[in-house]
Amino acid sequence: MTTLDTALYLRRLDLPAPAAPTLDALTRLQTRHNAVVPFETLASLMREPVAIDLPSVQRKVLQATRGGYCYELNGLFLALLQTLGFDVRAIAARVVEGDDRTPTAQTHLCGLATLDGAAHLVDVGFGGNTPTAPLRLDRRDPQSTPHGRYRIDLAPDGLHTLQAEILDRWRPLYRFDLRPVPAIDREVGNWYVCTHPDSSFPGQLRVARAGPGWRRTIGNGRFTLHRPGRPSQHRQLADADDVLAVLAEAFDIRPAPQPGLRDAIETWLSSYR
Structure with missing residues (x-):
């Protein structure tokens, strides 16, 4: 059984191991x-299957210093938290698209951490709107993070809705609910995201990173x-050269050369010209 290389993970984050599993x-x-x-969704752009087992994700994210999407990033992050002693588990969410009254598939993986009896939503894999700090589930007022404000509504049926303040509107x-997600459901959700014809991921490039005072994204060409506070x-x-340069300079992503990558980028760009 493969174990998490915690030391390598923390070196990539440039953080020491916390002395205790606290909110801070x-x-x-x-x-x-x-x-x-x-x-980042370079694998989806290439219409490749995405492996989410721990050895595969470690090789990609920690050894090859790449990124990934929710099943990779949140799966790996939750493994780190568990190794560090946090009370945390995986939960699933339905992404709201267009008419938010129409149910969508449970295709987003995130986490639930309990600290001092209080539950917190934990997410490092929702692209350009990822909350960059834990969010308390028992609060209905806006919660500030380093990259904007979020709030969590609770419906009578027990479903929580994560909202983000975007251009002065709550979207x-x-x-999500609070049921734990077994490994087989994560496999099924991941298979849908990377292979199903109705998924919005195959053939698309989406990239996001959020550092001190900035958030950078690639999407829609x-x-x-x-x-914050600026347009x-x-x-x-x-073209493909431009995309690869931005990936390297803005996101520190330098994919290994592979047949078809430039063609896939050009095909993706052509749909937005």
């Missing part, structure tokens, strides 16, 4: 993770820089 320690880990480890991101800066990406 969790906040440092989550904020730093979002600053260092990018959300729902995903809905363009690179965007967000800074977002958007730039259309020109």
Whole structure:
């Protein structure tokens, strides 16, 4: 059985092991993770299957210093938290798209951490709207993070809804309950995301990283820089060379050369020109 290389993980985050599993320690880990480890869907762009077993994710994220999407990033992060002594488990969410009254599949993996009797939502894998600090589930007022405000609504049926304040409006991101997600359900959800014809991931490139005072994203054929209190800066990406340069300079992603990568990037860009 493969165990997590905790020392290598903490070296990538450039953090010492916390002395105790506290809220402050969790906040440092989550904020730093979002600053260092990018959300990225290069495998989905190439329409490749995405492995989410621990050895595969460690090789990709820790040894090859790449990123990933929710099943990779949150799966690995929750393994780190458990190794460090946190009371944490995986939960699943339904991403809200368009008409938020229509149920979507449970295709987002996040986490639930309990500290001093209080439950907190933990997420390092929701792309450009990932909360960069833990969020208390028992609060209904806005909660501030280093990259914006969030709030959690609770419906009578027990479903929680995570909302983000975007351009002075509260927008729902995903809905979740508190049931733990067994490994087989994570495999099924991940298979849907990376292979199903109705999934929005295959053939698409999405990248996000959130550091001190900034959040950078790639999506819809363009690179965007967000800074608190300033208008977002958007730039259309020109070609595969431009995309690869932005990946390296803005996200520290340098994918190994592979057949078809440039063609996949050009095909993706062509749909936004």
